[in-house]
Amino acid sequence: MLRAANLLLVGSLLALSVAVAVNLATGAEASDWPDWVGYPVYAGIVLAHAVYVWLGLSAKAELGSCLLETTKTTAMIFTILIGAILLNKFLTLGGLAAALGTSVEDLGAGPLVTIAVILLIYFVLGCALDALAMILLTIPIFFPIVQQLGFDPIWFGVIVVMVVELGLITPPVGMNVFIIKGMAPDVPLSRIYSGVLPFVVAEVLLIVLLVAVPELATWLPGTME
Structure with missing residues (x-):
């Protein structure tokens, strides 16, 4: 099952790479993709990632631990970002x-x-x-x-x-x-x-x-x- 998820992930990424290369060659944009091309590619990548991560974890408890650590890291990054934005505002207002x-x-x-x-x-x-x-x-x-x-x-x-x-x-x-x-x-x-x-x-x-x-x-x- 894990091997099938790997093949699905590689196939989806390969399809996306081919689509991007075709767009670059023709000058088209992602919004110009036909629905029958774009939606399956996006859905395949998302599904492959979900299956790959789920099967790669030895237990559901690890998934919860990963989500918790990701939440902590994201909160830390956004805290720094908010502080930097406030600092930028104060520096601009103060003329420093x-x-x-x-x-x-x-x-x-x-x-x-x-x-x-x-x-x-x-x-x-x-x-x-x-x-x-x-x-x-x-x-x-x-x-x-x-x-x-x-x-x-x-x-x-x-x-x-x-x-x-x-x-x-x-x-x-x-x-x-x-x-x-x-x-x-x-x-x-x-x-x-x-x-x-x-x-x-x-x-x-x-x-x-x-x-x-x-x-x-x-x-x-x-x-x-």
Whole structure:
């Protein structure tokens, strides 16, 4: 039964991929799909996921535990989101964001130096804080500065996400390093550090490349306009 659910899931996803590819090739939208194509694909994916999850659980108690943990995580994320929205409103009403942008311009440090300092702050915070909470709480402060300096918002978003990812895996305080240690307690930290170093080097090189050639981050979104 579980194998049948796997086949149903793979078949539904394959049908969806083919439909999306056809739409991209013809320039059609999802709303243009015939009902006899769209509804079976959607229903098959939902049904396959439901059957797969249900059969994959060893007992119904695990389903309740998963739902409870999901509810807790969702509540935490929305609490952070609400706090970030309120912070953004207070910063806008108080004029702090605009004042920071003006102060940065008055310093005359230059756009690249300013963006380097901002990215350094994100890197340090990313080593110790949750990525989502940090981004939501700092974007209202840094984003107006970036806009006043004339940087592309999409480019800045891509760079911030990559710097935060770098902070999560950078020794010795990267949070993901200790998560891996918790999952594999028999593996020494020195071996984990040596394992993540190639990824750290690759991330640093990619960030430098994106700073040097911003079009790498903005070309694909620009084609969708």
